Amino acid sequence: MRQGSIHLFQVLGIDVFLHWSWFAVAVIEIGSREGRYTSLGWSALEYLALFLIVLLHEFGHALACRQVGGSVDRIMLWPLGGVAYVNPPQRPGATLWSLAAGPLVNVALMPILGGLWWTAKTAGLKATAPDEYQLILWVFIIDVSLLVFNILPIYPLDGGQILRSLLWFVMGKARSLMVATVLGFIGAAGLVGLALLVWHSTWTLLIAAYLLLNCWSGLKGALAMLKIEKLPRREGYICPICKTAPHIGEHWKCAACKQAFDTFETGAVCPWCKAQYSNTMCVECQQLSPMNDWVNAYYASRGTVGSSWPAR
Secondary structure, eight states: OOTTEEEEEEETTEEEEEETHHHHHHHHHHHHTBTTBSSHHHHHHHHHHHHHHHHHHHHHHHHHHHHTTOEEEEEEEETTEEEEEEEOOSSHHHHHHHHHHHHHHHHHHHHHHHHHHHHHHHTTHHHHOHHHHHHHHHHHHHHHHHHHHHTSSOTTSHHHHHHHHHHHHHHOHHHHHHHHHHHHHHHHHHHHHIIIIIIOOHHHHHHHHHHHHHHHHHHHHHHHHHHHHTSOBOTTOOOTTTOOOOBSSSOEEOTTTOOEEOTTTTTSBOTTTOOBOSEEEOTTTOOEEEHHHHHHHHHHHTTOOOOSSSOO
């Protein structure tokens, strides 16, 4: 989606992009609202309000990710919604909060938009200012609809990923992803059936296809992680962040010469170009820690104190 995207602005160090296809779809969607308002200008305002809600939703993900120590650099808006490119710490709790914060933005907007609609209704705007009344009503409906759709337990929707994060606590990272993607396949297939047989909706069919592609990608990722989990682990070291021992093997790549090597075997020195590394990345949680911290975490887990690095 990066190709053909337009940079809109930056907020709090987060770049917001708009995909070019948004404009083509906007013309179709705004035209489809003909008859709801007295002019297309109101239809355009409703469509812009939709993506303002989507943008706030994605900023919820982004700011929550930063709150738990993760990173995020951009948000992409496109016809099927928005994507926040977040990288939370690979822990179930941190991932859960990063995911849940998006729908919670919609929850927070509900009483505000609902209150505006109720005020407009009691003030008689439906008769005196029908366009304004319809806009307020439909923005409220859009927020509720986005919330309900996003919390469906279908991967990779927020609901499916929240389910995966909850399962992560009891099943582990790889198996929780596998269960979530399998359930996602079932849910997406159900959407395909509804789109073809009941709703006759092209948009729902496109969304279902997008979900199926992501489920397939997630399933392949889960199978790859399961293979990695079966690899032998090295004694004497534990990640100080996620408390897992590193795998034995050439799972690290030198930034200088691009060669793979086992950093724990070589003492954090590339055997090919002799580049030295003060921090080592954990394959499990993707966090960087000094090698001494890996050793100290290992001895701390055993109730002893390590004297020096490297541990053998």
